Amino acid sequence: MNRTAPPPPVDAEDRRLIKAMQGGLPLVPRPYHALAETLGLAPEETMARLRRMLADGIIRRIGAVPNHYRLGYTANGMTVWDVADDAVAAAGSAVGALAFVSHCYQRPRHLPLWPYNLFAMVHGRSRDEVERRVAEIAELLDDRSRAHAVLYSTRILKKTGLRLAD
Amino acid sequence: MDDIDRRIVNALQDPDAFPVSERPYAEAARALGLEEADLIARLRRMCADGLLSRFGPLFDAERLGGAVTLAAMSVPEDRFEVVADLVNAHPEVAHNYARDHPLNMWFVVAAADPERVRPVLDAIAQETGLSVHDMPKLEEFYIGLRLAV
Numbered sequence: 190m191n192r193t194a195p196p197p198p199v200d201a202e203d204r205r206l207i208k209a210m211q212g213g214l215p216l217v218p219r220p221y222h223a224l225a226e227t228l229g230l231a232p233e234e235t236m237a238r239l240r241r242m243l244a245d246g247i248i249r250r251i252g253a254v255p256n257h258y259r260l261g262y263t264a265n266g267m268t269v270w271d272v273a274d275d276a277v278a279a280a281g282s283a284v285g286a287l288a289f290v291s292h293c294y295q296r297p298r299h300l301p302l303w304p305y306n307l308f309a310m311v312h313g314r315s316r317d318e319v320e321r322r323v324a325e326i327a328e329l330l331d332d333r334s335r336a337h338a339v340l341y342s343t344r345i346l347k348k349t350g351l352r353l354a355d
Numbered sequence: 356m357d358d359i360d361r362r363i364v365n366a367l368q369d370p371d372a373f374p375v376s377e378r379p380y381a382e383a384a385r386a387l388g389l390e391e392a393d394l395i396a397r398l399r400r401m402c403a404d405g406l407l408s409r410f411g412p413l414f415d416a417e418r419l420g421g422a423v424t425l426a427a428m429s430v431p432e433d434r435f436e437v438v439a440d441l442v443n444a445h446p447e448v449a450h451n452y453a454r455d456h457p458l459n460m461w462f463v464v465a466a467a468d469p470e471r472v473r474p475v476l477d478a479i480a481q482e483t484g485l486s487v488h489d490m491p492k493l494e495e496f497y498i499g500l501r502l503a504v
Contacts, residue, residue, distance in 0.1 A: 213411035285497025346451035
């Protein structure tokens with residue numbers, strides 16, 4: 190299989206910059222200057238590259254990445270819904286707009302084992318709180334949802350975030 | 356974690372709260388009514404204590420030209436730890452969660468080279484002898500993890 194890939198949106202210097210930032214931004218007064226020095230780039234160029242990647246959505250944001258569990262959000266429910274394929278776009282937009290939903294995606298079914306095609310992640314400080322939110326989603330979807338389930342996470346087995354292979 | 360820490364975590368999840376500038380911590384601190392050195396010290400402590408996974412950029416793997424998928428497996432309880440180690444040994448596995456469902460292991464595979472995702476799933480199936488259910492994103496309706504603390 191030989192598919193034509195679109196040109197990469199980042200060049201070699203961008204990738205070096207991304208790799209240098211994967212573990213986080215230096216916690217020093219001039220973090221972008223510190224990165225620039227490490228990489229042998231001009232600070233202005235480093236910042237221009239970051240601004241461009243933010244504008245292009247390659248970097249979603251720069252800021253705090255909370256550890257839900259340590260912050261008291263110990264109930265982490267992946268809610269999954271079986272919605273007719275022709276209704277899933279409207280349903281997904283409505284569910285994604287709820288303030289307590291952090292991610293909302295359509296994914297493929299794996300029948301007969303897995304009939305669900307709409308995924309919405311709900312975080313709460315307790316399972317009661319998540320259940321109340323699941324009930325809100327159920328009410329919003331009404332008869333558009335034929336079945337649903339909530340999969341609570343019981344343990345984090347790994348969490349490293351995206352890493353580019355060397 | 357005190358009230359100032361909470362204000363910092365709440366504010367600095369906002370996409371526009373932290374600038375690209377010569378003194379970004381100073382600017383973010385000013386908006387929060389803090390000193391630059393205090394903000395840096397508090398972020399350092401919250402990272403060291405594990406309240407923050409990290410402070411820095413969140414990348415979009417797909418816009419980077421890479422690929423991401425979510426995969427699920429039904430793992431027999433008596434083999435759970437062994438299988439978790441086999442899955443986690445792959446550097447492309449970014450997150451892995453145990454969940455209470457017959458499909459009890461859910462992990463995200465992210466690779467800078469989109470052609471790498473399928474071989475990683477195949478290798479995990481081979482190494483564990485278990486079916487790996489690939490559930491790639493077909494449509495994204497919302498992503499904006501933001502926790503009020």
